[in-house]
Amino acid sequence: MKHVKFLAVVMLGGLILAGCKKENKDDHEEELITTVKVTLTPVAGGTSQTFSWSDPDGIGGNQPTIQQITLAPSIVYNCSLQFLDESKSPAKDITPEIVAEGNEHQVYYEPASGILTVNNLNVDAGGLPLGTTSRWTTGAAATGTLKITLKHKPGIKAAGDLVTKGETDIEVTFPVRIQ
Numbered sequence: 001m002k003h004v005k006f007l008a009v010v011m012l013g014g015l016i017l018a019g020c021k022k023e024n025k026d027d028h029e030e031e032l033i034t035t036v037k038v039t040l041t042p043v044a045g046g047t048s049q050t051f052s053w054s055d056p057d058g059i060g061g062n063q064p065t066i067q068q069i070t071l072a073p074s075i076v077y078n079c080s081l082q083f084l085d086e087s088k089s090p091a092k093d094i095t096p097e098i099v100a101e102g103n104e105h106q107v108y109y110e111p112a113s114g115i116l117t118v119n120n121l122n123v124d125a126g127g128l129p130l131g132t133t134s135r136w137t138t139g140a141a142a143t144g145t146l147k148i149t150l151k152h153k154p155g156i157k158a159a160g161d162l163v164t165k166g167e168t169d170i171e172v173t174f175p176v177r178i179q
Contacts (some may be wrong), residue, residue, distance in 0.1 A: 031085060031092075031094050031097070031169070032058060032085045032087055033083050033084070033085060033094060033150070033169060033170040034054060034055055034056050034057075034058060034084060034085055034086045034087050035052055035053065035054045035055075035056070035082075035083070035084040035085075035086050035091075036052065036053045036054075036081065036082070036083055036084075036148060036170060036172050037050055037051070037052045037081065037082040037084065038050065038051045038052070038069065038079060038080075038081060038148070038174070039079065039080045039081075039082070040069075040071065040077040040078070040079050040136065041077060041078045042072075042075055042076070042077055043076040043077065043078055043135070044075075044076070049071075051067040051068070051069045051174060052065075052066075052067050053065075053066050053067070053172040053174060054066075054086070056086050056087060057087075058087065064172075066172070066173075066174060066175065067174070068174070068175045068176070068177055069146065069174050069175070069176045069177070070176075070177045070178075070179060071116070071136075071138050071176070071177075071178055071179075072138065072178070072179070073138050073139065073140050073141050073178050073179070074137075074138060074139070074140070075137070075138050076135060076136070076137045077135070077136045077137075077138070078133070078134075078135055079118075079133060079134045079135065079136050080132065080133045081095070081107060081131075081132050081133070081148070082095050083095050083098060083150065083169075083170065095132060098130075098132060098150070099130065099132055102123075102124030102125060102130045103124045103125060103126055103128070103157060104152060104153055104154045104155075104157065105124075105130060105150065105151065105152060105153065105157075105169075106128070106129055106130060106131060106150075106151050106153055106157060106161060106166070107121070107129075107130065107131030107132060107134075107148065107149070107150050107151075108131065108147075108148070108149040108151065108163040109131070109134065109146065109147075109148055110146070110147040110148075110149070110163070111144065111145075111146045111147075111176070112142075112144025112145050112146070112176070113144070114139050114140075114142060114144075115138070115139055115142050115143075115144040115145075115146070115176055115178060116136050116137060116138045116139055116146070116176070116178070117136070117137045117139075118134050118135070118136050119134065119135055119137075120134055120135035121133070121134045122134070124157075126157075128157055128158070128159060128161075129161075138178045139178060140178065141178050141179050142177075142178050143175070143176065143177045143178070144175075144176050145173050145174065145175055145176060146173070146174045146176050147171065147172070147173045148171070148172050148173075148174070149163055149168060149170070149171040149172075150168070150169040150170050150171075151163065151165070151166035151167065151168055151169065152166055152167045152168075152169050153165060153166035153167075
C-alpha cells in the first residue's frame with residue numbers, strides 16, 4: 001500500500017511540474033544563415049553588382065569568404081539583400097521568410113563614417129523599417145567597412161529601435177572601397 005501511495009505522489013508531482021512548464025511564446029525556429037548577398041544597381045541605370053559574405057560551415061569552422069564591395073563615388077544605388085542557407089542542397093533562400101515575418105525582423109546598416117549613407121529601407125506591414133531593400137549613396141573616394149546586422153525582434157520592434165535590442169540572426173562586415 002505504501003508503494004501505491006508513493007507512486008501516486010510521484011505521478012501527481014510530475015503532473016504538477018509538467019503543468020507549470022513555461023510556454024515558449026516565440027515560435028521562431030532559428031535558421032542557419034551561411035551566406036549574405038548584397039545586390040546593388042545604380043539608380044541612374046547600369047549593371048547590377050552582387051557581393052557576398054559566405055561561411056558555408058557556419059560559425060566556428062573555417063573563416064568566411066568576404067568579397068570587397070567596390071563602388072563608384074557620388075552614385076545612388078538600389079540595394080537588395082538575400083539571406084541563404086547553403087549548407088543544404090539545394091540552398092534555401094531564407095529572405096522570403098524574413099519578409100513574411102517582417103514585424104519580427106529588422107536589418108541594420110552601419111557604414112564607416114563618410115563612406116556611404118543608407119536610407120529608404122523597405123518597411124514591414126506595420127510601417128516599421130525592415131531593411132531587406134534600401135538605397136545607398138556613396139561618398140567621395142575612400143575605404144572602410146559596412147556592418148550589416150539582421151535582428152529577430154518578436155514583440156519588441158518599435159520606431160527608433162536600436163540595434164542592441166533583439167537576437168542577432170546574423171552580423172557580417174564587408175570591406176568597402178569607393179573609387
